[in-house]
Amino acid sequence: DRHYVSLCEVLGLEELIDDPRFDNRDKRVERADELMPIIRAEFTKKTTAEWAELLTEAGVMNAPVANYDDFMGDEHVQATNSFVLNEQPGVGEVPLINIPGLDPIQPGSALSESPSVGQHSASILRDAGYSQAQIDEYVASGVVGGA
Numbered sequence: 001d002r003h004y005v006s007l008c009e010v011l012g013l014e015e016l017i018d019d020p021r022f023d024n025r026d027k028r029v030e031r032a033d034e035l036m037p038i039i040r041a042e043f044t045k046k047t048t049a050e051w052a053e054l055l056t057e058a059g060v061m062n063a064p065v066a067n068y069d070d071f072m073g074d075e076h077v078q079a080t081n082s083f084v085l086n087e088q089p090g091v092g093e094v095p096l097i098n099i100p101g102l103d104p105i106q107p108g109s110a111l112s113e114s115p116s117v118g119q120h121s122a123s124i125l126r127d128a129g130y131s132q133a134q135i136d137e138y139v140a141s142g143v144v145g146g147a
Contacts, residue, residue, distance in 0.1 A: 001025065006058045010051075011042040086112045118145020 001024070008016045022028045022035055043051060048064045055062040064070075071077060072095065083095040084105050096112060098104045105111045121144040125135045139146030 003060050004028065006060045007039075007055070010054050010058045010060060011039065013038065013042060084112075088114055090116065121145055
């Protein structure tokens with residue numbers, strides 16, 4: 001409840017602290033469909049950075065929700081080489097995530113190559129016991145991609 005009280009204070013919603021609809025955790029969970037729109041409306045009034053500073057100062061656990069562009073532009077992500085941009089035929093530059101603890105992905109390596117749609121369909125179906133005639137029929141009818 002300490003975080004809820006601090007959150008209400010930071011948001012300027014002190015009236016919610018003692019509101020009998022939300023005065024304990026179970027009630028807040030049960031009535032989240034009433035409470036969350038009130039809270040969300042307040043969060044539209046400042047930037048993420050402003051809220052993060054205010055919430056942190058008040059001791060309220062918080063973290064911004066990053067979208068894809070935020071993640072890709074994050075200075076920590078950039079500094080730690082968390083991803084590599086790799087050219088994919090027919091697609092262009094695609095970011096590939098480097099797995100911590102393993103060597104970084106190198107352009108041109110097997111890990112950097114994504115198969116095109118249907119590139120391996122025939123060999124997979126052949127390995128599964130399908131005849132070439134069946135495979136040709138599946139490709140022609142669009143059941144699988146063909147290369």
